[in-house]
Amino acid sequence: MPPAVVLVTGVSRWLGGALAAELAHDPSIGRVIGVDTVPPSAEMLRRLGRTEFVRADIRNPLIGKVIATAGVDTVVHMNISSTPAGSGGRGPMKELNVIGTMQLLAACQRAPSVRRLVLKSTSAVYGASPRDPAVFTEAMQARRVPSGGFARDSLDIEGYVRSFARRRPDVGVAVLRFTNFIGPRIDSLLTGFLRMPVVPTALGYDARVQLLHEDDALAVLTRATTGDFAGTVNVGGEGTLLLSQVIRRLGRLQVALPSPTLGALGRLTRRFGFIDYSPEQMRFLNFGRVVDTSVLRTEFGYTPRYSTDEALADYARTVAPVVSPELVAGVTGRAEQFIGRVGHTAASVGDRLRPAPPMPGLRAVRDA
Amino acid sequence: MPEARVIPLRPDDDEPHLPPPAAPSWDSQLTDVLEFLRRRATGEYATDEFGFDPDLTDHVLLPMLRPLFNRWFRVETHGVENVPQTGGALVVANHSGTVPVDALMTTVALHDDHPAQRRFRLLGADLVFELPFIGAMARKFGATLACSEDAERLLTGGELVGVFPEGFKGIGKPFRDRYTLQRFGRGGFVTAALRTGAPIVPCAIVGAEEIYPMIGNAKTAARLFGLPYLPITPTFPLLGPLGLVPLPSKWLIAFGEPIETASYGPAAAEDPMLVFNLTDQVRETIQQSLYQLLLKRPSVFG
Numbered sequence: 001m002p003p004a005v006v007l008v009t010g011v012s013r014w015l016g017g018a019l020a021a022e023l024a025h026d027p028s029i030g031r032v033i034g035v036d037t038v039p040p041s042a043e044m045l046r047r048l049g050r051t052e053f054v055r056a057d058i059r060n061p062l063i064g065k066v067i068a069t070a071g072v073d074t075v076v077h078m079n080i081s082s083t084p085a086g087s088g089g090r091g092p093m094k095e096l097n098v099i100g101t102m103q104l105l106a107a108c109q110r111a112p113s114v115r116r117l118v119l120k121s122t123s124a125v126y127g128a129s130p131r132d133p134a135v136f137t138e139a140m141q142a143r144r145v146p147s148g149g150f151a152r153d154s155l156d157i158e159g160y161v162r163s164f165a166r167r168r169p170d171v172g173v174a175v176l177r178f179t180n181f182i183g184p185r186i187d188s189l190l191t192g193f194l195r196m197p198v199v200p201t202a203l204g205y206d207a208r209v210q211l212l213h214e215d216d217a218l219a220v221l222t223r224a225t226t227g228d229f230a231g232t233v234n235v236g237g238e239g240t241l242l243l244s245q246v247i248r249r250l251g252r253l254q255v256a257l258p259s260p261t262l263g264a265l266g267r268l269t270r271r272f273g274f275i276d277y278s279p280e281q282m283r284f285l286n287f288g289r290v291v292d293t294s295v296l297r298t299e300f301g302y303t304p305r306y307s308t309d310e311a312l313a314d315y316a317r318t319v320a321p322v323v324s325p326e327l328v329a330g331v332t333g334r335a336e337q338f339i340g341r342v343g344h345t346a347a348s349v350g351d352r353l354r355p356a357p358p359m360p361g362l363r364a365v366r367d368a
Numbered sequence: 369m370p371e372a373r374v375i376p377l378r379p380d381d382d383e384p385h386l387p388p389p390a391a392p393s394w395d396s397q398l399t400d401v402l403e404f405l406r407r408r409a410t411g412e413y414a415t416d417e418f419g420f421d422p423d424l425t426d427h428v429l430l431p432m433l434r435p436l437f438n439r440w441f442r443v444e445t446h447g448v449e450n451v452p453q454t455g456g457a458l459v460v461a462n463h464s465g466t467v468p469v470d471a472l473m474t475t476v477a478l479h480d481d482h483p484a485q486r487r488f489r490l491l492g493a494d495l496v497f498e499l500p501f502i503g504a505m506a507r508k509f510g511a512t513l514a515c516s517e518d519a520e521r522l523l524t525g526g527e528l529v530g531v532f533p534e535g536f537k538g539i540g541k542p543f544r545d546r547y548t549l550q551r552f553g554r555g556g557f558v559t560a561a562l563r564t565g566a567p568i569v570p571c572a573i574v575g576a577e578e579i580y581p582m583i584g585n586a587k588t589a590a591r592l593f594g595l596p597y598l599p600i601t602p603t604f605p606l607l608g609p610l611g612l613v614p615l616p617s618k619w620l621i622a623f624g625e626p627i628e629t630a631s632y633g634p635a636a637a638e639d640p641m642l643v644f645n646l647t648d649q650v651r652e653t654i655q656q657s658l659y660q661l662l663l664k665r666p667s668v669f670g
Contacts, residue, residue, distance in 0.1 A: 129497040133496045140517070242421070248408070249411035323409070
């Protein structure tokens, strides 16, 4: 049964807006209500179509009134900030993430009309450490519990959602643990990081990276909103790449810096609202994280259209490489030609100096 | 002369003359190197979810280890026919030598001396993956963390997994205890094999004990660096960096007959008594073949 009234939080960001637009295109859905603290851009507003935008802060009890009066039956919670830069510092970010979720869940618990909750969570809840198993399944927990930042917030949020699910067993709760988003349009932590022409990384470490294309992210969110999957599911593309490989495929220049320098650099760039090098982000860039997606394929019933390297290739279309593969191929090609010519000359000189020995083995004929 | 007969120079029943296969010329080798460099610069190679980089392993890491394998340690491999051609199997070996060179040499042995050129996926201690450079390189070489999740995932994927259950107790033991097996962890490797039904191949490595004979252990300094031990050998730290050169002992690596685990069923992993017995069986087999190999070896540097 398709939902009648859907409420999407965090609708002014790309993914939230895209989901609301997608749902608004579905005629079987009665109403789509988008909530965010900041109004969407003009272009986003155009795409949102019949979505009703409510400017509200989910930290404010007002959200309860919106849910109750509209008779919302499906809530998609996506208003979780992953960087302090986007929400004006770590303090407001934590407040938006944790207190906002608590308020939203409190409102949902009161509203008898709610029968479905979809949480956009992250695979960052698994942490990132050298003691991690290579591949995380949904049943596993972080070996080293993330101590701060986005990962800690996400862990807390999942905890609150679990207690909500316990108190309202009639509500179907889907927790989607996404890997890093990438794509031509989405604005994620990794896209900003990889857009820099020179990418600083930690010296002596190379992370395994699993990516998810924005189209797949959108499809999974839509399916989770309109479907009836309940439970926790890892969402990521097939296959992995190493961070160094990602940087090379995009034609960026990698600069490996000792980890302490990187921390100082992070503080500097954060001041300019640039790139986030928080300690947890650092750990991710050192060790990486890979999740098992068999639940997504079998129980959830979705196979991502883009694998990790296809998603990266699609993103690469939008970033001009600093070192293009043609340049590299040109250089190696010319060197190969040179070697070929030298080899040919050397061979002909060698032939002249030492003429080829006569064909061996003119063996005696038996019956001669 | 009408009666003249044409006598073929090369009768048909004779096998045709084949020139011996020429070694690749230096220019084609250089071209291969350039092609490798192009792939590396553009990132056009595949890595798996454990971080294994076959391209780098085949073109850089294994060629770097081969001189050590063939010339320095003159490794002899016995019983490769006991390692299955395909499918998952767990190779369990003794650990020694202060630095895990034995793991690297076994990897070369299974790749170069096994007809199927099997990839050896090592399970390493978490310390390995905490260290910069070494941890990243270990993953590219095909290693992953020694935990049941990774072991079972690799075995289910049909990989040949290598484990050294003695861990630091084995590799960091004093020289006087050479070739005596230490305690075999908690038998986690048997549990992983039982759960996946993979055969256990016992492997005995002789020669690694003598590469860095550990006559002392600088415990205080080790604790300072967060290391499990800091070896003192006859040449290290006495001769400085020269002491890092391993002694050229003669190596023998022998793979024993596989111990089949599939017939017990995956539920048997929950039976601690069976796990203990199998662990002991593997340990005894390795200890016995260590003694046999030692008798076979004419001398330490033979």
